Amino acid sequence: MSTMIERKNYAAQCLLARGLNKTTIIAILCNGYHESGGSFSPTQQQIGGSAFGIWQWDRNLRQGEIISYARSHSEKDAIKWQCNFLVDNRPNQWIAHAGISWNDFLHNTGNRDWKWLTWAFCVSWERPGVPLMQSRYNAYNKVMPIDWGNGGGGGGSNIGGDTKPSTTTKKYPTMSQCMSLYDKMHPHNNNPENPDNNKPNPGGGGAVGGFDNTPCLAYYNTHHGHLYYSMPGRAGVYSGRSADCSSFVSYMLHLGYHDNNTILYTTETLHDRLKGLGYQCIEQGANRVAHHPFKTGDVIILGRRGSSSGAGGHTGICLESPKIYDCNYTSNGLKIYASGQAFLNWNYATNYWYHYTK
Incomplete structure (x- = not known):
C-alpha cells in the first residue's frame, strides 16, 4: 500500500484539478x-457496518458501483474516481443545512475559514447522527501541510482559517533550489547525453551468485533526491543527473550483473534483455494482483508489450526484497515502494503487467 500522506495529497490534487477552493478542500479532507x-x-x-470508501458512503443509491470500482481498479484511480463522485454530488446528497448551496461551498464564495466549512460539509453532506466535530477539527493537524502538486483551478487565500499557520513558517525556494530548477529545465540539459562521454559499466561478465545489489543500492x-526524471535526458542515468524508468532499470541490470552492456533499453526491449539474462516471466495479466514474492533482481514491466512505449x-x-525501486515522473526522480503490490497499486496508468524473475 502507498502511504496515507501520498493518498491524502493525491486526493487534494484531484479536488484542486476540479476547480475547488483550497480551503474547501481542507474541510473535505478533515x-x-x-x-x-x-x-x-x-x-x-x-468495521461492523456497510459504509465504504474515503468518505464512507453508506446505503448510497450507487453504493454497489462505489465498491465495485474501488475494488477492481488501482488505488490511485479509485481515489480520483471517488473525488469526482463527491464533487459531482451523485446522487444529490447535499442538503443546505448550513444555509449555503453546494456550488457556494465548493468555491467558498463566502470566504469562510476551514473550520466553518468543515462543519458545513458535515451537517449538509455527511449528516451524521452524532457529528463528532472535534475529531474532524483535530484532523486539520493531520492533513496539513498539503502538497498541491500541479493541479489547476481552485485557489483561495483563506486556507488556514482561525488556526492558520504563522507567516514565518512559509518557505521560499533558496537560490540553490532556483538554480537547480533552471538547470533541470534548460533545453541544453534535456538533450540526450552521449554514452561515449560517460564512464563504462563495470566489467566482469556477471556477478557471482547472480544479481549483485550492492552497486545498485550505492547508486x-x-x-536519490538529486537525479530527476527526463525522457529526453534518459542517458543522464550514467552520470546520475537524469533518467526515465527504463534507463534506470537498464542501468541497474548493468550494475547488478557487472557487464559492459551500454544499451539503455525501453519497456518494449527490456523483455528480450531479461530473457537474455536468463529471466522468466512467472506472472502477467490485466489483473494487477501479485501472487508471487519479489526477489532481489526481479523486474516489473507495466504496459502490454507492443503498446508500452513512452508514457504507455x-x-x-526489486533491489532489496521485497522493495521495488523506480524512476518516475510523479516523484520527478527515484522512489521506493514497500512491495511489488504497492508498486502495482500506485502505478495505475497501464492495463497489463509482467513479473520477471530468475
Missing part, C-alpha cells in the same frame, strides 16, 4: 481523515 480512520484508503470498509543512495508503459526493479 472529514475524510475522520471517516477513513486516518487512512484515506478508497477501499476503507467500516540509489548517492543520487512503466518499469521498476
Whole structure:
C-alpha cells in the first residue's frame, strides 16, 4: 500500500484539478481523515457496518458501483474516481443545512475559514447522527501541510482559517533550489547525453551468485533526491543527473550483473534483455494482483508489450526484497515502494503487467 500522506495529497490534487477552493478542500479532507480512520484508503470498509470508501458512503443509491470500482481498479484511480463522485454530488446528497448551496461551498464564495466549512460539509453532506466535530477539527493537524502538486483551478487565500499557520513558517525556494530548477529545465540539459562521454559499466561478465545489489543500492543512495526524471535526458542515468524508468532499470541490470552492456533499453526491449539474462516471466495479466514474492533482481514491466512505449508503459526493479525501486515522473526522480503490490497499486496508468524473475 502507498502511504496515507501520498493518498491524502493525491486526493487534494484531484479536488484542486476540479476547480475547488483550497480551503474547501481542507474541510473535505478533515472529514475524510475522520471517516477513513486516518487512512484515506478508497477501499476503507467500516468495521461492523456497510459504509465504504474515503468518505464512507453508506446505503448510497450507487453504493454497489462505489465498491465495485474501488475494488477492481488501482488505488490511485479509485481515489480520483471517488473525488469526482463527491464533487459531482451523485446522487444529490447535499442538503443546505448550513444555509449555503453546494456550488457556494465548493468555491467558498463566502470566504469562510476551514473550520466553518468543515462543519458545513458535515451537517449538509455527511449528516451524521452524532457529528463528532472535534475529531474532524483535530484532523486539520493531520492533513496539513498539503502538497498541491500541479493541479489547476481552485485557489483561495483563506486556507488556514482561525488556526492558520504563522507567516514565518512559509518557505521560499533558496537560490540553490532556483538554480537547480533552471538547470533541470534548460533545453541544453534535456538533450540526450552521449554514452561515449560517460564512464563504462563495470566489467566482469556477471556477478557471482547472480544479481549483485550492492552497486545498485550505492547508486540509489548517492543520487536519490538529486537525479530527476527526463525522457529526453534518459542517458543522464550514467552520470546520475537524469533518467526515465527504463534507463534506470537498464542501468541497474548493468550494475547488478557487472557487464559492459551500454544499451539503455525501453519497456518494449527490456523483455528480450531479461530473457537474455536468463529471466522468466512467472506472472502477467490485466489483473494487477501479485501472487508471487519479489526477489532481489526481479523486474516489473507495466504496459502490454507492443503498446508500452513512452508514457504507455512503466518499469521498476526489486533491489532489496521485497522493495521495488523506480524512476518516475510523479516523484520527478527515484522512489521506493514497500512491495511489488504497492508498486502495482500506485502505478495505475497501464492495463497489463509482467513479473520477471530468475
